[in-house]
Amino acid sequence: MGQFEDFDFSDADFSQRDIADKSINDLYVESKMTTFRLYLMTSKKQRDGGESAIDDPDSSGGEELPDPQLTNVHVEVASEIATVSSEDPLSISFDCMPDHTTEDNSAAATLASTLSLENVTSEEVVTISDAPAGSILLDIQNYMYDPEIEFEPSQVFGNQDETLPASVCVKNLVIRRGSVFTDVMKFFLKEEFNLRTDTLELRILTERGEDSGGVFRDAMSEFWETFYLKHTEGADVKIPTTVHIMKQEEREAVAKPLVLCFKQEKYLPVQLSRMFLEKCIFDTAPSNEELLESFLGFLPDMDRGLIKDALDNFDGVDENELLDAFSNFNLRVYPSKDNFESL
Template identity: 35%
Template structure:
């Protein structure tokens, strides 16, 4: 198990005891990828082994790279009896790798007369050679251990994709720590932070990597290749298994094709949710009464989706189904092929006949959110007043704000967790709703003088650009 700290000036890799988990700071992805293979393992060693990086000009335990001698970029790993620290110095930055002998695993024993064993990591570090082509003895064996990812708030999409490019991460228990824009780590941790990070990831994914209005379909991006799309699929799997998060906004036929290799849902219905509200109204009017619709308006809508046929009353329905198949299945087929080998475990847990019901149950409505509220059995008059304010507020806000309300209370914008309501007493200056996402607890002050005061404070919270998880 590995703990990785990345700092501005000093970077340390240490191998902790078995009770600790691996910590990966994603705020410096290039350095992270460049150092993750510097740890060398020896399974059969009974005596402590110390390793150093040798540039071919020095064998000291503390290696100073001579600026007058060009380094060939090859890392030589050898045994040293006078140093237990691997040092790699470049400019002002210094990288320390501290080895914990109690957990050290290294190469098999070599002959006594062998001065050292050299391993060329340069091609791995540069990304020129796939991980599968690297000899097994040069890399640590994958272990199913907890992994803590340090993710920048506001950059969940890129940070998680970089972390989940490693196929072995699906076998690990993933925890999340969030780093604020000022560089500090949030105090919050646990399942609520994981759900919040997954929610932010999929919101960014919908905005940056999909097309569609009420349902979303991934589109091909030049900067998303095979590795990136498979990383998204691994986030799908880990998010569903460990965080209970499912991307319900993805079009149902797309999900069926990814998970089961065939579709049973209506492409026409999905297309109507995929297009804009104005286009939807034109298409619905044409389906209800073809002769009453403006022909030019209908043709403009169909032309926007590259329809090459002038429809009639009898052919409009199959034409819409064909367009739906094109935009939902044919256009993202490369994404489907990338995801399909990864998400098989989700398909095993979620049978095809239950997918539609499962997604419909996850979608947010005011009635369903009110049913999640768990108030104290006995409440004072002031507490009862605030509880009525909360129910009224939930009934008035739109679907987007309902999802924000759920995320504020539980970390997830899906209908997953019951919300425990607690009442607190505060001054007017400190008065604001509070939440603990790990326990799905919403704390409400009881000092509101009117419903508009309550609505105004909750609106300010939900429209805030960033929430800080400051409760451990």
């Protein structure tokens, strides 16, 4: 319909009434609707005399283009030649042009019209530097020589399966509120799921909601809360436990939701011990200081305060209280000032 500058834009409601001066809250109160839709309205700018901008024959937004009057012109673009035939001025062939330009005759006419028709002689070569400002030639140059696009040299790898892009597969899973952990675990134990290429979309039974990230995060929050409750121990820091009710393949299957949560939604169960996660992911050995910090987070608040006080001043802590705290860990070595930190 014309150039962007030839139009005015405004927000409107369903009745095409301009609502730019109202807030979202005002609109909801006024309409008394649970869902309120906004629309983008466009109108032609009016010039003096009531004539719209795009009705002006001299406006650049018109569809009429000047008839090119060229004989035979070669346009050189980075060693590639574009030829304008005298028989068909609108027939231009570019070996390195994008598809949408070669198929559009208007682009060819624009190219022809941007050249200096009076000064171009037969068989004359016009380079990029000679093109006028705003010429399609400069657009071609920018298209082919975008500084933000870089191509690395091609390489041949040994395992082609790891380098070739695989097709993305979206798998759907219907889960039940209150049984998310069970449903997700059954899915990963039975279904083939490629963590590199596959994505998972969740739908909660009896609840309407399109999974654009929110449903997935909500469901996985319940998944990890159940995992914390049933299969970990600890206060602020959770340590996974190997209990008889969870088989080895089930414990290993928990790794897939862990990776998938972070891959899709950058969701990480932060209550799991950092030492545990680093060991699983990077196979690193924590230092004694890191282990002590993680252990203190594992303890209940009362025992944590007692242990911290004993580390700072062992003689100032009640011995019986200290023994009670350590009895939960089946400690068989009597604590003293010298061995307390290592214990």
